[in-house]
Amino acid sequence: MKARVTVTLKTGVLDPQGKAIEGALHTLGFPEVGSVRAGRVFDLELDGADRASAETRLKDMCEKLLANTVIEKYSVEILG
Amino acid sequence: MNTAIIVFPGSNRDRDMIAAVEKISGTRPAVLWHAEKELPAGLDLVILPGGFSYGDYLRSGAIAARAPIMDAVRAHAARGGFVLGVCNGFQILTEAGLLPGALMRNAGLRFVCREVKLEVATSKSPFTAGYTAGEVIRCPVAHGDGNYSADPETLTALSAEDRVAFRYAAGTNPNGSVNDIAGILSANRRVLGMMPHPENLIEPLNGGLDGRPLFESLLAAA
Numbered sequence: 001m002k003a004r005v006t007v008t009l010k011t012g013v014l015d016p017q018g019k020a021i022e023g024a025l026h027t028l029g030f031p032e033v034g035s036v037r038a039g040r041v042f043d044l045e046l047d048g049a050d051r052a053s054a055e056t057r058l059k060d061m062c063e064k065l066l067a068n069t070v071i072e073k074y075s076v077e078i079l080g
Numbered sequence: 081m082n083t084a085i086i087v088f089p090g091s092n093r094d095r096d097m098i099a100a101v102e103k104i105s106g107t108r109p110a111v112l113w114h115a116e117k118e119l120p121a122g123l124d125l126v127i128l129p130g131g132f133s134y135g136d137y138l139r140s141g142a143i144a145a146r147a148p149i150m151d152a153v154r155a156h157a158a159r160g161g162f163v164l165g166v167c168n169g170f171q172i173l174t175e176a177g178l179l180p181g182a183l184m185r186n187a188g189l190r191f192v193c194r195e196v197k198l199e200v201a202t203s204k205s206p207f208t209a210g211y212t213a214g215e216v217i218r219c220p221v222a223h224g225d226g227n228y229s230a231d232p233e234t235l236t237a238l239s240a241e242d243r244v245a246f247r248y249a250a251g252t253n254p255n256g257s258v259n260d261i262a263g264i265l266s267a268n269r270r271v272l273g274m275m276p277h278p279e280n281l282i283e284p285l286n287g288g289l290d291g292r293p294l295f296e297s298l299l300a301a302a
Contacts, residue, residue, distance in 0.1 A: 016187050016189050017185060020189055070181060071229055
């Protein structure tokens with residue numbers, strides 16, 4: 001089973017990297033960019049076929065390691 | 081004072097810390113590899129030194145905070161043992177849940193390596209008893225992720241419980257840390273995490289002695 005975990009900064013947490021990317025996009029001629037928030041994507045291959053239990057386990061992985069829930073939020077997705 | 085210094089793959093301030101502890105306490109600290117599972121018996125102080133543990137992969141300090149030795153460090157802290165985390169050590173302590181908040185990328189996005197002025201925010205701790213509250217000291221910093229962040233409730237609690245140990249002196253905040261926070265204490269005041277490096281200002285050869293009282297305070301408390 002393949003799964004994707006997306007980790008992004010919580011709303012309201014200052015994202016200096018996103019700000020720098022935003023500035024670079026403006027420089028490159030994309031003035032329509034209002035704001036950029038940078039995040040991380042993890043693609044995981046999991047053993048087993050039970051989607052519900054995989055989702056529970058993925059959330060556990062996020063809580064324990066993949067995300068720092070003080071500043072980040074996460075979402076999990078089973079890709080099939 | 082019985083001290084153990086934990087070395088992770090990518091630690092690089094461990095030798096400075098060993099030298100500082102040995103010079104000030106007169107006792108050579110035990111040096112433990114992160115893969116150990118137990119701390120030596122009768123330990124007073126555990127130090128997590130600076131560096132780039134695990135190459136700062138995932139988040140600074142994130143992987144080190146889950147290293148095998150960390151359960152023993154948590155148990156030591158729970159027993160009321162002293163824990164000092166400097167720079168990457170501070171990042172590890174927040175990732176390990178031993179101190180609240182998080183250390184994010186510096187607001188200016190640049191690695192900052194220079195001397196800053198620190199205000200000793202409280203002298204009521206085993207780490208800062210040798211200073212006077214409000215005193216301004218010199219201390220070097222060297223980090224890319226030192227931007228302290230925490231939710232408003234945590235910041236209120238830190239302030240109400242007098243748990244901010246050091247602040248960057250007014251106008252000198254090098255990384256955008258909220259409330260100029262440079263170092264914080266645990267609720268029992270026996271765990272200190274700080275971004276600046278007091279171990280690098282402990283003898284005349286370093287150009288100053290401003291970091292020395294921190295170690296002397298611990299020595300007196302242990």
